[in-house]
Amino acid sequence: MAGKRKSKGGDNEAGAAAHACLRRFVEFTRPRNPRPARARAARFVDDLRERVDGQGVDVLGFFYAGSTEKGTALRRFKSRESDIPGQGLDLVISVGMLPVSSIVSAQKILAAAAEGLLEAERARLERDFRRDRATLELAPVLDVRGLGQFHVSPDRSIMPVNVRHEHEQIKKRTRSAASLNAKIGFNDAIRLLKWWRYARPPREPVRAPTSLELERLAAAAFDGVGVGPTWQATLAMWCAWLAHDPPRVHLPAPFGEWFAHGASMFAEIDALTARADIVERLDLELFGSACTHANANANANANANANANERS
Numbered sequence: 001m002a003g004k005r006k007s008k009g010g011d012n013e014a015g016a017a018a019h020a021c022l023r024r025f026v027e028f029t030r031p032r033n034p035r036p037a038r039a040r041a042a043r044f045v046d047d048l049r050e051r052v053d054g055q056g057v058d059v060l061g062f063f064y065a066g067s068t069e070k071g072t073a074l075r076r077f078k079s080r081e082s083d084i085p086g087q088g089l090d091l092v093i094s095v096g097m098l099p100v101s102s103i104v105s106a107q108k109i110l111a112a113a114a115e116g117l118l119e120a121e122r123a124r125l126e127r128d129f130r131r132d133r134a135t136l137e138l139a140p141v142l143d144v145r146g147l148g149q150f151h152v153s154p155d156r157s158i159m160p161v162n163v164r165h166e167h168e169q170i171k172k173r174t175r176s177a178a179s180l181n182a183k184i185g186f187n188d189a190i191r192l193l194k195w196w197r198y199a200r201p202p203r204e205p206v207r208a209p210t211s212l213e214l215e216r217l218a219a220a221a222f223d224g225v226g227v228g229p230t231w232q233a234t235l236a237m238w239c240a241w242l243a244h245d246p247p248r249v250h251l252p253a254p255f256g257e258w259f260a261h262g263a264s265m266f267a268e269i270d271a272l273t274a275r276a277d278i279v280e281r282l283d284l285e286l287f288g289s290a291c292t293h294a295n296a297n298a299n300a301n302a303n304a305n306a307n308a309n310e311r312s
Contacts, residue, residue: 041091044117044136048093051113057106058096063163065139066090066211070167070187090139092163097146100158107142107152114138140210151212153252161212173219177227184227184234190218192235193262202258213252217242220249232278236266 041062049059066089093110122135141163143149151159170187177186193214201208209217221238228234239262241248247256272278 040121041089041136044114044121045091045093047117048110048113051117052109055109056102057098057109059110060094060096060145062091062093063143064090065092065141065163065167066137069163070170089135090137092139092141092143092149094143095145098144100147103142103144103147103150103158104152104156107140110142111138140212151210153210153213154207155253157252159212159252166212166215169219170215173222177222181227181229184231186218186222186227189227189231189234189238190215192231193218193238196262200261202255206254206258209253209255217249217251217255224248230270232266232270236263236270239263239266 045059045062052059095106095110098106118136118138140152141149141161142152143163149161149163151161153159170190174186177184177189194211197208197214218238221241224241225237228237239259242251243256243259243263245256269278269281272281
């Protein structure tokens, strides 16, 4: 008989609690078919090419990026508390030759044209959570013939990148982190930081870090301080290292205060010992309103059922 499946968070209470929250939305298994949407993606790019025709952007093709290429993609599923459409499949668009000064405007043209296409694509998808399924996403990276690949930030700044190299760096540090502490997964720690960014973004006017920026900053912090004995200690160490004044590493935006808050929050979670307390704090701080709203709905349903039973 197969043994009981262990939580990927190991025996660590914070890790188990974090994954308990995450499993309300995603399952930590790689899809059986990591590229299930090649034909759909090709049709999308063909339609995108037609939409931008005459706007100075020559669409040549696409390639995959993100968690699917890193081997860390999640399978989405439906539960009583959440309804998530499917694994996001990031597409990088390849275009013809452009001057550097036109990269931001070209990405803006593609994003505007893609918005309606992607909405229509999602509307056509069958909501079947019993099998692997993907939703297409336009990555904020433009592959320009003759120039290379460029990441376009929300503040319209551009940064040269090599998507394949970025993926290899994540894989390399994932292996290295496992050799230091098998309970701490480097990419899973990044995923927790991304959930925190979603739930508790920096205060305006500071924008939230993009996924690529957060991955690079996490890599720098890992290289600087490694991993701690627990999930929460590791994230507290990383955030404190990144919040150091003066900065130990170049920050693409003034994220110091945001990382300082993260260091304090994760350190407080590290001081907790009861799993219920950790889950509650993660609900309120790390995962924000999504988990809190789900808990409220679950409690409301439970109370309604209890009242109905009493009346009967």
